[in-house]
Amino acid sequence: MSQASTYDVLIVGAGVAGCALAHALANAPRTTPLRIALLERALAEPDRIVGELMQPGGVLALERLGLEHVLEGIDAAPVEGYCVYDAARGKVVKIPYPGGHRGRAFHHGRLIMNLRAAAKKARGVEVIEASVTDLVEDKSSRVVGVRASVKGEEEKRTFSASLVVVADGCNSNFRSAVLGPAGKSTTKSHFIGVVLEDAVLPIPNHGTVCLIKGSGPVLLYRISGNDTRILIDVKAPVPADLKGHILKNIAPQLPQCTQPSVKRAIENDRLRKMPNSWLPSTPQGGSSAKPGVVLIGDSWNMRHPLTGGGMTVALNDVASLVPLLGAVENLGNWTEVQGVLDRWFAARKPLASTINILSVALYDLFGADAPELEVLRTGCFKYFELGGECVNGPVSILSALAPSPALLTYHFFRVAFYAIWVMFTHPRAVPGNKTRLAVPSVAEYPFLLWRSIQVFYTACIVFGPLLWEEMIVHAMPSRIQLLMLLGGLYAGYTLLL
Numbered sequence: 001m002s003q004a005s006t007y008d009v010l011i012v013g014a015g016v017a018g019c020a021l022a023h024a025l026a027n028a029p030r031t032t033p034l035r036i037a038l039l040e041r042a043l044a045e046p047d048r049i050v051g052e053l054m055q056p057g058g059v060l061a062l063e064r065l066g067l068e069h070v071l072e073g074i075d076a077a078p079v080e081g082y083c084v085y086d087a088a089r090g091k092v093v094k095i096p097y098p099g100g101h102r103g104r105a106f107h108h109g110r111l112i113m114n115l116r117a118a119a120k121k122a123r124g125v126e127v128i129e130a131s132v133t134d135l136v137e138d139k140s141s142r143v144v145g146v147r148a149s150v151k152g153e154e155e156k157r158t159f160s161a162s163l164v165v166v167a168d169g170c171n172s173n174f175r176s177a178v179l180g181p182a183g184k185s186t187t188k189s190h191f192i193g194v195v196l197e198d199a200v201l202p203i204p205n206h207g208t209v210c211l212i213k214g215s216g217p218v219l220l221y222r223i224s225g226n227d228t229r230i231l232i233d234v235k236a237p238v239p240a241d242l243k244g245h246i247l248k249n250i251a252p253q254l255p256q257c258t259q260p261s262v263k264r265a266i267e268n269d270r271l272r273k274m275p276n277s278w279l280p281s282t283p284q285g286g287s288s289a290k291p292g293v294v295l296i297g298d299s300w301n302m303r304h305p306l307t308g309g310g311m312t313v314a315l316n317d318v319a320s321l322v323p324l325l326g327a328v329e330n331l332g333n334w335t336e337v338q339g340v341l342d343r344w345f346a347a348r349k350p351l352a353s354t355i356n357i358l359s360v361a362l363y364d365l366f367g368a369d370a371p372e373l374e375v376l377r378t379g380c381f382k383y384f385e386l387g388g389e390c391v392n393g394p395v396s397i398l399s400a401l402a403p404s405p406a407l408l409t410y411h412f413f414r415v416a417f418y419a420i421w422v423m424f425t426h427p428r429a430v431p432g433n434k435t436r437l438a439v440p441s442v443a444e445y446p447f448l449l450w451r452s453i454q455v456f457y458t459a460c461i462v463f464g465p466l467l468w469e470e471m472i473v474h475a476m477p478s479r480i481q482l483l484m485l486l487g488g489l490y491a492g493y494t495l496l497l
């Protein structure tokens with residue numbers, strides 16, 4: 001016989017978002033405390049290659065949520081900034097976080113176990129090992145609960161609640177039921193991961209991003225006293241002989257100091273693979289939303305993991321949602337919840353959109369194979385070499401300390417113009433004699449002028465659609481969007497003339 005269990009809130013998935021949300025909702029000041037069920041399909045320590053570097057903006061969100069202690073006792077490594085290594089030139093540039101801020105890197109499973117323990121301790125939260133199989137709807141198609149296989153029980157159980165929150169991660173089973181076609185994600189590439197033992201990084205305590213010729217970027221960061229994570233971006237189709245491909249084409253391009261540990265790990269260990277997906281967020285409070293259910297975390301919004309922003313976005317989403325949702329006395333009042341979701345969508349935009357756009361734009365530059373993107377990639381590296389605000393601005397954005405799409409747009413297009421300047425003014429290999437370097441001659445200017453137009457156009461088509469998707473498409477009434485599109489087309493037409 002199936003049992004029924006009734007709560008105020010059901011949360012599907014005890015990962016980063018689900019645990020933080022359960023803990024924060026339980027601690028929200030309310031006249032009547034909430035009864036929350038946190039349903040997780042496997043309570044054993046997860047062993048995954050995701051969510052291992054937390055940006056300073058994520059650490060601050062944990063503090064806002066009263067969860068900073070989850071970073072303790074897990075042998076987490078401090079992260080003081082980034083080091084970008086350009087394999088083509090064998091050069092590194094140091095990009096420290098601003099103002100002495102720090103991120104942390106760790107084994108993902110250890111963080112999750114601490115988060116689950118914190119959720120379990122919170123008043124009114126029940127953590128249940130159960131795999132959710134269906135959303136339960138009433139006659140009006142409002143979600144009123146879930147059905148789940150509970151560990152140790154033969155029959156499926158129905159859980160009911162005023163509100164269901166889905167936080168079941170990147171492979172969400174319920175995304176399309178809630179979002180419809182808007183829930184279709186795009187996979188840009190895969191990350192291949194292994195753990196290196198006793199690896200030496202070019203700059204200690206700095207996440208390393210390696211720009212590789214003919215392949216996507218490679219990330220390296222220490223995740224405990226002895227362990228270093230390597231994530232190698234591989235575009236589709238993933239080669240059948242992956243180990244051979246990495247050992248032959250990628251490992252020799254990595255910084256010399258890391259190569260012995262990389263070769264050892266690739267030869268001896270099992271390679272793990274995860275898709276790198278992109279899913280812009282869509283509003284959940286509008287008339288097309290499914291009543292009674294809300295998505296949060298990767299089930300709702302994903303970006304490229306190159307910039308390690310997923311947990312930061314998820315935690316900041318929780319931190320901005322809970323004060324709004326916690327104030328709703330009757331969570332069964334969907335009209336009131338809808339209003340909250342609209343305000344939440346607007347409140348989260350600056351941080352989430354900045355991180356999301358940056359991750360994909362940077363990936364397009366760093367994973368470049370087209371010649372125009374190659375120019376932008378070189379320009380970006382040289383922009384960082386300028387130091388000062390050319391480092392401080394971008395790293396403040398990356399670390400989620402400066403949640404500003406305007407600042408991101410400013411630096412992105414400064415990089416594009418600087419890349420064009422570099423093309424005209426910096427020495428480069430002379431065609432036909434790769435060992436000789438020379439500044440382009442005046443005779444080459446017509447070609448470079450044409451290339452500049454292509455580079456600028458490429459910058460626009462990399463950045464424009466991301467900005468449109470994240471900032472405009474769901475933020476404005478469609479008539480204003482249409483006017484903006486027509487205005488943009490007209491401006492482009494007059495510029496071309």
Ligand SMILES: Cc1cc2nc3c(=O)[nH]c(=O)nc-3n(C[C@H](O)[C@H](O)[C@H](O)COP(=O)(O)OP(=O)(O)OC[C@H]3O[C@@H](n4cnc5c(N)ncnc54)[C@H](O)[C@@H]3O)c2cc1C
Nearest residue numbers: 013015016017041050051052053132168169297298310311
């Ligand atoms: C290769 C890779 C590397 C990444 N590296 C970083 C990084 O360094 N830094 C960073 O900030 N972000 C990183 N991310 C992104 C980050 O992992 C996610 O943004 C983050 O984990 C999202 O949290 P979540 O709670 O939404 O999902 P998850 O943390 O994935 O949690 C989902 C939970 O739901 C459970 N679940 C799923 N289905 C069900 C079901 N039917 N019933 C019950 N439970 C269920 C799962 O078991 C899991 O515990 C990376 C992503 C990838 C792909």
